[in-house]
Amino acid sequence: MRIVVLAGGIGGARFLRGLKSAVPDAEITVIGNTGDDIHLFGLKVCPDLDTVMYTLGGGIHEEQGWGRAGETFAVKEELAAYGVGPEWFGLGDRDFATHIVRTQMLGAGYPLSAVTEALCARWRPGVRLLPMSDDRVETHVMIDDPEGGEGARKAVHFQEYWVRLHASVTAHAIVPVGAETAKPAPGVLEAVAAADVILFPPSNPVVSVGTILGVPGIREAVAASSAPVVGLSPIVGGAPVRGMADKVLEAVGVEATAAAVARHYGSGLIDGWLVDSVDADAVAEVEEAGIRCRAVPLMMTDLDATAAMAREALALAEEVRG
């Protein structure tokens, strides 16, 4: 079975671990979000790709969900001693090595997809991990600019909004800078076309899955695919399971409910949608929108629970395949 998964960071990575456990023999291609990539200290940092790679490769800091296990912070402390920031982005020493290798390879002319493959040669994540694009796409967030006078706004990098500001200010718009001219990375459209099932894990529907779908050609390929497309709601009981998805949903005018996110994707894109058991009353609303829906437990509390979610998603895919 060939499965394609459009994944963000922590939520996507944890779901993938469950999926691998549920169907160990499946051939899984992950299309990773690179919209929250950032250049820090002259290095190219790809938080979502690395979270998937470290999580599936056994190097992740389990409790934190991102970064490396057994991490130290000597480099960051030294950079701070030089007065070089930002200090709000937590790069550890082990993590730095990944960014150093990536930056060196990019500087030598390799595209990000080739670099990601090279990094994965060490981590052996057990999936084929592709960046959504080799082109630079950078998610910016429009926020109020208190220094700019009445009604003034400014764009900040997604990481600044998310990590430094903890999404505590109003996001007026999400702007994927560069998306309109980006091309899907080699293998992305081919994987979508060849997929038996396409899954949207409970990743952020705006700044993770939405950004991937915003690369011209990817949304169209997913919509055109004959394979069932099934998503899992990242919103449970009216709030994000983790992260701050509600903040960015508001920016795109979508209510933070399991049903609203399903309608946001739409029946032209997804065929099936899983909501959490507590949102069972959303099933009818989703099905009215032309999307097959089931309510099942959607909390990734451990590997077994996550594998069960993956099995439910695959079962729903079989059901909609009919």
Place this chain on the structure above:
Amino acid sequence: MRIVVLAGGIGGARFLRGLKSAVPDAEITVIGNTGDDIHLFGLKVCPDLDTVMYTLGGGIHEEQGWGRAGETFAVKEELAAYGVGPEWFGLGDRDFATHIVRTQMLGAGYPLSAVTEALCARWRPGVRLLPMSDDRVETHVMIDDPEGGEGARKAVHFQEYWVRLHASVTAHAIVPVGAETAKPAPGVLEAVAAADVILFPPSNPVVSVGTILGVPGIREAVAASSAPVVGLSPIVGGAPVRGMADKVLEAVGVEATAAAVARHYGSGLIDGWLVDSVDADAVAEVEEAGIRCRAVPLMMTDLDATAAMAREALALAEEVRG
């Protein structure tokens, strides 16, 4: 008193510490060797500038003489796990931060001299540290190429010859690639012209002081200076005090003796020369070559001994000034 010192790495840095102790009120400008700079992992590494900066700024690994005190090696271990080398060059985590800041600033368009000044704003070495040039000069060493057939030779980076090969193979020639078109960094010629005294510490006369003098304009400025120029022999009793200066002296056809190094610099360049007490019989030979010479203890065993050497050098400078 304005003192200009042409310095390599460990020997130069230790001498400078003694000099600062001997004349705390002197205005010291250090012209640092950048010929052994190397690009590693996409980062610009300046071993000699950093050794001076760390030594005078209190961050040096005292026993080792280079690198940072309290160093850890997580980044290097991770790079090795990615199969990314070289493993023979020992970059620690704290040290990496310096190279990251430097590389980022160079990438942003700052010349090396401005970058060095910015790094020194943290370390406050108590001297003005200037790279010999903002242009790339890279010392290569011609060695035998066993894979190239009879008589074949190849050029390797100085660090590969020095650190990886421990200078254990014959150096046929020392080639400062890029030197012929390099320009002295801003402030270098001005400092030489304004100097009251110019000192050559017991640094390597070929690949440290020699490389600095090889930047067009610097040797000429030193030779033309009205200030006394005094050097300290790095060779004691026919062998280098530390390092492997004898290996590279051989490559330029100079005997590894205190007198031969003085003649190599020549009376057109230096006015005074200190040899170690054990080389007292070299004094006559050096003076015959037109260079005032004295035999004094030249072992930098501790700060007091090093300060005494600096005082002897300054005393000899006063003597030749006449």
